Amino acid sequence: MQFSTGHVGRHSLRAIIERPELELIGLHAASPTKVGRDAAELCGLAEPTGVVATDDLTALVGLKADCVVYTSQAETRPDVALQELTAFLTAGTNVVGTSLVWLVYPPHADAWLRDPLERACVEGNSTMYINGIDPGFSGDLLPLAALSLVERADHVLVQEICDYGTYDDAEFTGVSFGFGTPPEQVPTLFLPGVLRSIWGGPVQLLADELGIPLDEIRERVERWTATEPIDCTMMHVDPGRVAAVRFAVEGIVDGRTVITMEHVNRLTQAAAPEWPFPPEGRSGVHRVVVAGRPGVEINTHVGLHGTDHNEAGVIATAMKAVNAIPVVCAAPAGLVSLRDLPVSQVRGLMR
Ligand SMILES: NC(=O)c1ccc[n+]([C@@H]2O[C@H](COP(=O)([O-])OP(=O)(O)OC[C@H]3O[C@@H](n4cnc5c(N)ncnc54)[C@H](OP(=O)(O)O)[C@@H]3O)[C@@H](O)[C@H]2O)c1
Incomplete structure (x- = not known):
C-alpha cells in the first residue's frame, strides 16, 4: 500500500x-x-x-x-x-x-x-x-561501509553538498531552510535543537555502532546571502536574502569532535564560493571521509545519464x-x- x-x-x-x-x-x-x-x-x-x-x-x-x-x-x-x-x-x-x-x-x-x-x-x-538519502543512507549505510575498511578511525565526516536550485520544493525545503529570507529571520530548521533532533539520530547511531559514549551533540549554522538576484526552479532570491546554508551536527568525546554530519546547500553554484563544493564539478554529493588508518573517502553521486541530482535524491x-x-x-x-x-x-x- x-x-x-x-x-x-x-x-x-x-x-x-x-x-x-x-x-x-x-x-x-x-x-x-x-x-x-x-x-x-x-x-x-x-x-x-x-x-x-x-x-x-x-x-x-x-x-x-x-x-x-x-x-x-x-x-x-x-x-x-x-x-x-x-x-x-x-x-x-x-x-x-x-x-x-x-x-x-x-x-x-x-x-x-x-x-x-x-x-x-x-x-x-x-x-x-x-x-x-539524508538523513538516512548518508549517515548510516555510507559511513558504515567506509568504516568497515579501516583499522582505526579518528574522525568521521559525513557531508551532503548539494545545489538545491533545481529542487522544486519551495514550500517545505525552501521555507524550513530559510532560502530567500532575510538572514535575521531564523527558519524552523535552525531553531535551537532542531538540527540535533534530525541529524543527531544518525550521529548517535554511528556512535552506538562504534561503541563510543558521546559527551555531547552540538549544532552549528552559517548562512550566505545573495550578492545579486538568483532565479532557479526552487525560487527567486533577491540580493541580501539567504541563498546558501551550511550547518552541522557534531558528536563530541572529551572535548574532541569525533563525528560530523554537515550540509552545504546552495541555490546556485555561484553562491558561497568559500564553502566546499562537490568533486569533479558535480552539482551534488553525499560523501563520507573517515580520518584514521588508512583513511577512506567515498563520494556518492545519485543521478547519472542526465537525471537531475535533486530528482535522483528524491x-x-x-x-x-x-x-x-x-x-x-x-x-x-x-x-x-x-x-x-x-x-x-x-x-x-x-x-
Ligand atoms: N530523509 C530524506 O532523505 C528525505 C528526503 C526527502 C523527503 N523526506 C521526507 O519525506 C516526506 C515526503 O517528502 P515529499 O517531498 O514527498 O513531500 P511533499 O511532496 O511536500 O508532500 C507529500 C504529500 O504529503 C501530503 N500532504 C502535504 N501537506 C498536506 C496537508 N497539509 N494535509 C494533508 N496531506 C498533506 C500530500 O499528499 P497527497 O499527494 O496525497 O495529497 C503530499 O503529496 C517528508 O516528510 C520529508 O521530510 C526525507
Missing part, C-alpha cells in the same frame, strides 16, 4: 506497481484532485491498476496490507501523521517510510513521538522503519523505503533502524 503521491511518494508508488514481487492493494491521497484517480495515473504510468486513490483512512487500514509505504509530509503535521501511522501499526500493517525524519534512529527520538508508535507496534505485532529516498519492505516485514516488532535490519536490501532489483 502507498500513502501519498508527493515528490517522494509518486516514485515509491511506481516502484510498488512495477515490482513483480509487490502488489499494490491501496493508495491514500489527501488532495481532493487526486482522490478517485487510478494509481497509475498518479505516478505517470499508462496501464491502469484498478486501484484508485482514497482519503478514507479507516478503509485503507481495514485492507490489512502487509506493509504501507508512508511518504506523506509529516514534519509540519506530526499529530496527524502519528494518528495515521499508529492506526496502521495497531492493525498489524508494517510501515516503511521517509516521513518523520526524527525516527531514522528511534532511540534518539523524543518520547512524545516514539512512545505511541512503540505501543502501536506491540499491539499490532508490527514494525516501522524510516529512512531516506527517487533514492523513495527506494530506501521500498527496498526495505521485505526485511521490515520479516523483522521483529518495534521501531527499527538499520542496526536492526540486514544491511543488504537489494533482492529483486536486477530486472
Whole structure:
C-alpha cells in the first residue's frame, strides 16, 4: 500500500506497481484532485491498476496490507501523521517510510513521538522503519561501509553538498531552510535543537555502532546571502536574502569532535564560493571521509545519464523505503533502524 503521491511518494508508488514481487492493494491521497484517480495515473504510468486513490483512512487500514509505504509530509503535521501511522501499526500493517525524519534512529527520538508508535507496534505485532538519502543512507549505510575498511578511525565526516536550485520544493525545503529570507529571520530548521533532533539520530547511531559514549551533540549554522538576484526552479532570491546554508551536527568525546554530519546547500553554484563544493564539478554529493588508518573517502553521486541530482535524491529516498519492505516485514516488532535490519536490501532489483 502507498500513502501519498508527493515528490517522494509518486516514485515509491511506481516502484510498488512495477515490482513483480509487490502488489499494490491501496493508495491514500489527501488532495481532493487526486482522490478517485487510478494509481497509475498518479505516478505517470499508462496501464491502469484498478486501484484508485482514497482519503478514507479507516478503509485503507481495514485492507490489512502487509506493509504501507508512508511518504506523506509529516514534519509540519506530526499529530496527524502519528494518528495515521499508529492506526496502521495497531492493525498489524508494517510501515516503511521517509516521513518523520526524527525516527531514522528511534532511540534518539523524543518520547512524545516514539512512545505511541512503540505501543502501536506491540499491539499490532508490527514494525516501522524510516529512512531516506539524508538523513538516512548518508549517515548510516555510507559511513558504515567506509568504516568497515579501516583499522582505526579518528574522525568521521559525513557531508551532503548539494545545489538545491533545481529542487522544486519551495514550500517545505525552501521555507524550513530559510532560502530567500532575510538572514535575521531564523527558519524552523535552525531553531535551537532542531538540527540535533534530525541529524543527531544518525550521529548517535554511528556512535552506538562504534561503541563510543558521546559527551555531547552540538549544532552549528552559517548562512550566505545573495550578492545579486538568483532565479532557479526552487525560487527567486533577491540580493541580501539567504541563498546558501551550511550547518552541522557534531558528536563530541572529551572535548574532541569525533563525528560530523554537515550540509552545504546552495541555490546556485555561484553562491558561497568559500564553502566546499562537490568533486569533479558535480552539482551534488553525499560523501563520507573517515580520518584514521588508512583513511577512506567515498563520494556518492545519485543521478547519472542526465537525471537531475535533486530528482535522483528524491527517487533514492523513495527506494530506501521500498527496498526495505521485505526485511521490515520479516523483522521483529518495534521501531527499527538499520542496526536492526540486514544491511543488504537489494533482492529483486536486477530486472
Ligand atoms: N530523509 C530524506 O532523505 C528525505 C528526503 C526527502 C523527503 N523526506 C521526507 O519525506 C516526506 C515526503 O517528502 P515529499 O517531498 O514527498 O513531500 P511533499 O511532496 O511536500 O508532500 C507529500 C504529500 O504529503 C501530503 N500532504 C502535504 N501537506 C498536506 C496537508 N497539509 N494535509 C494533508 N496531506 C498533506 C500530500 O499528499 P497527497 O499527494 O496525497 O495529497 C503530499 O503529496 C517528508 O516528510 C520529508 O521530510 C526525507
